[in-house]
Amino acid sequence: MTVRIFNGTSPIDAWPADARAIAYGDGLFETMRVHRGSVPWWDAHWERLVRGAQRLRLSLPGQAQVREEATALFDDAGDGVLKLLLGRGGTGRGYAPAANVAPIWMLSRHSLPTSLPHAKRAGLILRWCETRLALQPLLAGIKHCNRLEQVLARAECGDADVDEGLMLNHDGMVVSATAANVFVWRDGRWWTPPVDRCGVAGVCRSRLIPALDAIEAQLSKEDVEGAEAVFLCNAVRGILAVAQLGARAWPSHRAVDDARRELARIHPGFAFDLTP
Amino acid sequence: MTVRIFNGTSPIDAWPADARAIAYGDGLFETMRVHRGSVPWWDAHWERLVRGAQRLRLSLPGQAQVREEATALFDDAGDGVLKLLLGRGGTGRGYAPAANVAPIWMLSRHSLPTSLPHAKRAGLILRWCETRLALQPLLAGIKHCNRLEQVLARAECGDADVDEGLMLNHDGMVVSATAANVFVWRDGRWWTPPVDRCGVAGVCRSRLIPALDAIEAQLSKEDVEGAEAVFLCNAVRGILAVAQLGARAWPSHRAVDDARRELARIHPGFAFDLTP
Numbered sequence: 001m002t003v004r005i006f007n008g009t010s011p012i013d014a015w016p017a018d019a020r021a022i023a024y025g026d027g028l029f030e031t032m033r034v035h036r037g038s039v040p041w042w043d044a045h046w047e048r049l050v051r052g053a054q055r056l057r058l059s060l061p062g063q064a065q066v067r068e069e070a071t072a073l074f075d076d077a078g079d080g081v082l083k084l085l086l087g088r089g090g091t092g093r094g095y096a097p098a099a100n101v102a103p104i105w106m107l108s109r110h111s112l113p114t115s116l117p118h119a120k121r122a123g124l125i126l127r128w129c130e131t132r133l134a135l136q137p138l139l140a141g142i143k144h145c146n147r148l149e150q151v152l153a154r155a156e157c158g159d160a161d162v163d164e165g166l167m168l169n170h171d172g173m174v175v176s177a178t179a180a181n182v183f184v185w186r187d188g189r190w191w192t193p194p195v196d197r198c199g200v201a202g203v204c205r206s207r208l209i210p211a212l213d214a215i216e217a218q219l220s221k222e223d224v225e226g227a228e229a230v231f232l233c234n235a236v237r238g239i240l241a242v243a244q245l246g247a248r249a250w251p252s253h254r255a256v257d258d259a260r261r262e263l264a265r266i267h268p269g270f271a272f273d274l275t276p
Numbered sequence: 277m278t279v280r281i282f283n284g285t286s287p288i289d290a291w292p293a294d295a296r297a298i299a300y301g302d303g304l305f306e307t308m309r310v311h312r313g314s315v316p317w318w319d320a321h322w323e324r325l326v327r328g329a330q331r332l333r334l335s336l337p338g339q340a341q342v343r344e345e346a347t348a349l350f351d352d353a354g355d356g357v358l359k360l361l362l363g364r365g366g367t368g369r370g371y372a373p374a375a376n377v378a379p380i381w382m383l384s385r386h387s388l389p390t391s392l393p394h395a396k397r398a399g400l401i402l403r404w405c406e407t408r409l410a411l412q413p414l415l416a417g418i419k420h421c422n423r424l425e426q427v428l429a430r431a432e433c434g435d436a437d438v439d440e441g442l443m444l445n446h447d448g449m450v451v452s453a454t455a456a457n458v459f460v461w462r463d464g465r466w467w468t469p470p471v472d473r474c475g476v477a478g479v480c481r482s483r484l485i486p487a488l489d490a491i492e493a494q495l496s497k498e499d500v501e502g503a504e505a506v507f508l509c510n511a512v513r514g515i516l517a518v519a520q521l522g523a524r525a526w527p528s529h530r531a532v533d534d535a536r537r538e539l540a541r542i543h544p545g546f547a548f549d550l551t552p
């Protein structure tokens with residue numbers, strides 16, 4: 001991991017010990033796929049960051065500087081993952097956020113995950129998580145740094161033979177995987193749960209809804225288990241077919257292949273060779 | 277602020293950039309009142325930390341080392357506030373927590389707040405917060421570092437003439453202030469809301485429930501507004517009388533004075549001179 005940290009516009013060596021990101025998870029993040037040194041979905045990530053910053057009243061760094069530093073991290077024109085973490089500035093103990101304080105932000109470069117679609121051609125093995133997502137409309141949709149629910153849910157998927165976990169909300173409706181959104185194929189079209197009371201409005205999800213003419217709707221466990229096909233998606237790994245969820249197994253499905261072709265059309269990083 | 281940070285048993289200069297406390301708020305904290313160099317409620321704070329660590333499956337540092345370092349921070353036998361922040365160890369991107377990794381932890385020394393009871397003799401001015409607490413039994417009661425709800429709620433109390441805000445849960449029942457528990461005097465005894473679905477099991481609250489023979493029960497807004505007396509409490513500031521909540525005002529009340537005397541009896545740091 002290569003990393004650069006800034007307080008406002010100035011580089012710093014490390015996070016201040018009393019940073020609010022450490023004390024309260026008082027921040028936002030974006031995890032971006034880098035393809036040949038560039039971030040094809042930069043604008044979409046930045047827009048979500050702006051929405052999150054408005055919701056939390058966080059100050060933003062200048063986009064030009066962030067982009068310049070991001071480019072410098074990938075000046076070898078390589079592939080990988082770029083993470084941006086934006087923390088509220090200001091110091092001292094206490095929940096009260098200071099107004100108009102420059103943010104502390106960090107860019108880091110990471111390798112591509114090993115479980116990209118071409119390495120998971122057979123599809124993911126999922127389980128239902130016991131950990132449920134609380135309903136909090138004020139924090140729903142944005143990618144904030146309060147992620148203990150996801151940490152607890154992911155810890156449930158510790159078995160080597162389970163790739164990811166699906167989470168329900170407080171009311172028992174399906175929301176997402178711990179680190180990906182979920183789409184199901186039913187009645188000849190794609191459906192995905194809303195993210196207005198909990199969950200994250202994934203950048204890949206937001207791109208796929210119009211591209212696949214998908215419908216946002218409440219989905220029950222039975223709706224997912226009874227679907228003809230299921231995939232997970234996020235902005236790093238693209239579309240990952242689901243092969244199994246508990247006792248339910250799915251063979252490969254034409255609709256998932258079509259969705260992947262569509263995704264490859266709108267993001268060059270996801271043009272994997274998936275021919276059998 | 278004086279601060280010491282450790283990775284396992286070894287001192288480090290700063291939090292690692294990829295610490296999970298920064299990325300996900302994956303940690304716990306305790307904020308303790310120090311009286312003449314010692315922490316009278318150390319055991320109670322440590323017990324809550326242990327309960328939180330069990331819930332999140334966090335590794336704990338050795339209590340003896342933590343206590344030794346805490347004592348060193350207050351080797352002038354001064355008064356103040358000691359904060360302990362315990363973060364999950366391990367590095368790398370992704371929610372999956374590594375098992376059995378040494379924690380990263382931090383002790384910091386802070387001044388006493390300016391709004392101690394003898395400085396707020398007239399009582400606090402409160403408001404109702406719009407920000408509600410989501411229901412999440414898995415995280416309720418413990419003092420974890422996912423505190424965006426409290427940050428948003430506290431930001432609502434930005435007016436100079438408002439001291440704190442009272443928060444309701446998702447179902448509209450009263451839980452606590454943003455950084456204190458709440459007790460109300462009704463029918464000749466003290467009542468305080470449960471903290472099993474959201475909120476923090478405050479150390480001061482836990483000591484006061486038996487000491488005041490208080491009852492844990494669901495309280496509505498009307499129950500609080502209709503009470504004969506109200507106080508907030510936490511382990512740093514002790515008992516703070518409430519003078520006003522929106523349009524409702526309370527004169528000083530004998531039951532609050534009695535509760536303060538009881539608290540002074542069980543914690544020497546809270547033996548303020550409160551004679552008029």
